Amino acid sequence: MSVDLKLDRNHDLALSKGNDVVLIDGLQRVRQQIKVTLLTFLGEWFLDNTWGVPYLEKIMVKSPNRAEIENVVRAKVRDVPGVMAVPNVQVEIDAQARQGRITLDDIQTNEGPVTVSVTR
Secondary structure (H helix, E strand, O other): OOEEEOEOOOOOEOEOOOOOEOEEEHHHHHHHHHHHHHOOEOOOOOOOOOOOEOHHHHHOOOOOOHHHHHHHHHHHHHOOOOEEEOOEEEEEEEOOOOEEEEEEEEEEEOOEEEEEEEEO
16 A cells, blocks of 8 residues: 655645644545646656656647647556546646646546546
């Protein structure tokens, strides 16, 4: 069984009332790891510059290819430990606001189905 440090809604370490770090496992861990993966730009982590989503290279481009974006997101999420299948990828792009929303419904994990949504 894998565990992870719990992050709060601001992506800082979640602390208990006694100021201890909080560990998570199961479906909560898988959901958090998917979200962290989707919020990380390719090359952002100095220890592994091959980890992350290629937002600048493939997604935040002048004429984005929706099918390619969905394939890139699906592949990155499938690489998360515990994820078995990513059947639905929804991408909403707001060119005016320069924002995008990625919603993954019914991700199949070894802990059960989960839905994740992130805005970039």
